[in-house]
Amino acid sequence: MTQLPPFLEEPDDTQQAIMKATYVALCEHGYSDLTIQRIGDEFSKSKSLLYHHYDSKDDLLLDFLEFMLAEFESEIPAEDEERYDEHIDDICSGDFEFGGPEANLDFTKALVELRAQAAHDDAFREYFERTDRSIKAYLEETIRTGIDRGVFRAVDPEATAALLMIVTTGTMFQRATGSDAVVEGAGAAFEQYVQTHLLNADFSPSD
Amino acid sequence: MTQLPPFLEEPDDTQQAIMKATYVALCEHGYSDLTIQRIGDEFSKSKSLLYHHYDSKDDLLLDFLEFMLAEFESEIPAEDEERYDEHIDDICSGDFEFGGPEANLDFTKALVELRAQAAHDDAFREYFERTDRSIKAYLEETIRTGIDRGVFRAVDPEATAALLMIVTTGTMFQRATGSDAVVEGAGAAFEQYVQTHLLNADFSPSD
Incomplete structure (x- = not known):
């Protein structure tokens, strides 16, 4: 089991579920061996949703990084x-x-x-x-x-x-x-x- | 022109010439976009020599890194x-x-x-x-x-x-x-x- 940060443990919506799947797949495969397919394997909803939303692996990863930055910034007092x-x-x-x-x-x-x-x-x-x-x-x-x-x-x-x-x-x-x-x-x-x-x-x- | 370390400026033999070509190609293309072909483009001798010696880009790059380490170690008093x-x-x-x-x-x-x-x-x-x-x-x-x-x-x-x-x-x-x-x-x-x-x-x- 991947050790998750608390804010990813219980996704509230589809975007958070995608971010959780990305985190888990990144931990499992690293960057070079990562594919949208492999992120989809960690995602309980339709994989076609991922292909619909993102043009490429990097497109999805940049969105994931923005999500992580927003989370960091929300923690700043x-x-x-x-x-x-x-x-x-x-x-x-x-x-x-x-x-x-x-x-x-x-x-x-x-x-x-x-x-x-x-x-x-x-x-x-x-x-x-x-x-x-x-x-x-x-x-x-x-x-x-x-x-x-x-x-x-x-x-x-x-x-x-x-x-x-x-x-x-x-x-x-x-x-x-x-x-x-x-x-x-x-x-x-x-x-x-x-x-x-x-x-x-x-x-x-x-x- | 790529800024070269002094020990690569005047290659003495084929191995050093390959190392120089690798250094120049790495500076120009970075790791992800590097290919043996692109290293060959910086190499004045036969490209087939590169394919003969190395199975893959990583194989050549690991040899290049060993060369750099040996150079570093030769500088240690x-x-x-x-x-x-x-x-x-x-x-x-x-x-x-x-x-x-x-x-x-x-x-x-x-x-x-x-x-x-x-x-x-x-x-x-x-x-x-x-x-x-x-x-x-x-x-x-x-x-x-x-x-x-x-x-x-x-x-x-x-x-x-x-x-x-x-x-x-x-x-x-x-x-x-x-x-x-x-x-x-x-x-x-x-x-x-x-x-x-x-x-x-x-x-x-x-x-």
Whole structure:
């Protein structure tokens, strides 16, 4: 059984059912061996619906990526400041989605393959540049909030957010394609960086 | 004209000529659109030689990757300690191959696509795990040498080498597939990390 993210467990409508089938098929086959047929095999409704809606595998996958981005963006706290604390905690504990050991490795591998398409495909490139901007803005705001609350030192939010992104992307790529020893060693070194560079040693939660 | 690494500029024999043609064709077409035919187009000798030697595009590309790894390993200083200083300087200045702005972006893109194959192809996976071990051992030795000479602080060589690798891999992946603003910001933050975490502030070259 594929380990599903909670928002895909119980699809409410046909679009969500297609997204769930795509997630499962991506985890099972990866990008290169994926076909609309194989996504259809995970879909309880008529397969012809898929062929009717999508011109190609990439067309469907780009729609899937938009769905994932919308889900990510719906999780970003707006005025609800309390939820920022969870996100600050995630940074403090090094618990970043997809890069971390809790993430579904099959999905991390598929995501790495999808992102690699951006090297030579403009539609994927446009998508990942837009996703990067969205994640960067969210991380910057999280870091600013952490600085305001005294949890973080007065670091440069833009540069620090960018480094968190590079480390997360690098960790995803490494987990999906290379030696695990590198992932473990880097995790330890980065945790030390967060402790000594980012966390405010003088902070106490009662401040 | 493709920007070539110096060791490919003047091929000495047929194998090197094939490797040069592969490099040029990879830069021009990327991985997905590459064919043996297109590599043959960059090769001045008989194309049938390529078909005779290689069963498939991946077969040729794995041979190309072995050639690149052998070239990398031939650059690692053994007893010639002076050459370590250059490599220590590279770390101090953040000048890592392929991740840096000096690298050939077309080749970085192709290398990202090749590495992404490791997510679902055992031959590529075995290659990149072996490459990672080789690079990690070399970086650890460079960091140990830097510590011995007093240039670096007494950091953990394994964890620090692993973090350098994750940042380099992440930067390559980001440059090839996403927003440049992330690469620039992360570069600035990582330079600060190197300054404050790795470099020994008390070191003076006359020590």
